[in-house]
Amino acid sequence: MRYPRIRFHVLRAGCNRPAVNRVDIPTGGPRVGNIPTRSSAVPDLNSAALPPILATMDILTLVGLLLALAAIVGGSVLKGAGVAGLASGAAFVIVIVGTFAAILVQTPLSTFKRAFRLLGWVFWPPAHDGDELIRQIIDWSNTARKVGLLGLEGQVDAQADPFARKGLQMLVDGAEPESIRATMEIEIDALDHRDKAAARVFESMGIYAPTMGLIGAVLGLMAVMQNLNDPSKLGTGIAAAFTATIYGIASANLMFLPAANKLKAAIGNQSREREMLLEGLIAIARGDNPRNIESRLKGFLH
16 A cells, blocks of 8 residues: 555554654644644743743742841841941941852852842742643653654644753654653753752852851951040940841841752752653653553652
């Protein structure tokens, strides 16, 4: 029998994985042959600026910052120092500007820029919907079993996430499961390393800020020592000296270190979601039953 020039899949003898026979035919949008396919796109896990439909604000971050501010200001008022006692331009310059200076010396430009792109994740972390991702993978598996791997070709460009797009393209191209795993695991490790390096920028700021606060306190005490002949200035001078210490310790423990840890948690969630996607793509490449794929992937949700 002579077949027209179309793209279709056949099963190799003794192999439950579909082989790819490539001949050209337009997919005609979301319909492949007579089988409608749902356009399912994995959101970009690598984008720091997510639209509201993909991410919601982390209320705990906002509440935590407000409570931190209330604790410092309220404590200062209750101790009798007042709000004015916390205002110090010199302390701000020494601690905050000094901390940024130390980070600029330590960090490569690309990592520094990536860190402040990810900073928004502290308030708007990337949305993670494991159940929806599993449904998309099962849709892809059903399409592959019905019309072959090339039936997924129209889904490649629909993926917003470059990682998902690359993995799906390898699947459509007929790459072996071992090849897909080796390539995409390197991708996961590289993305994880890059983003964790960016999160460590804020962790380092949390280390430098208290030290800069001590430097500010010492500089303030030096200024006090120069005015020992005027006892009326000693009290305010010593108080101003310790304001820098408050800036350093408070910014480190209420801002920089918590932000770094929250970013690390978000990055860890991304890596697990990429691992789940990878396992799904490999299962499709092996020709596994969709129900077995779903059962296996649900283990990532616990």
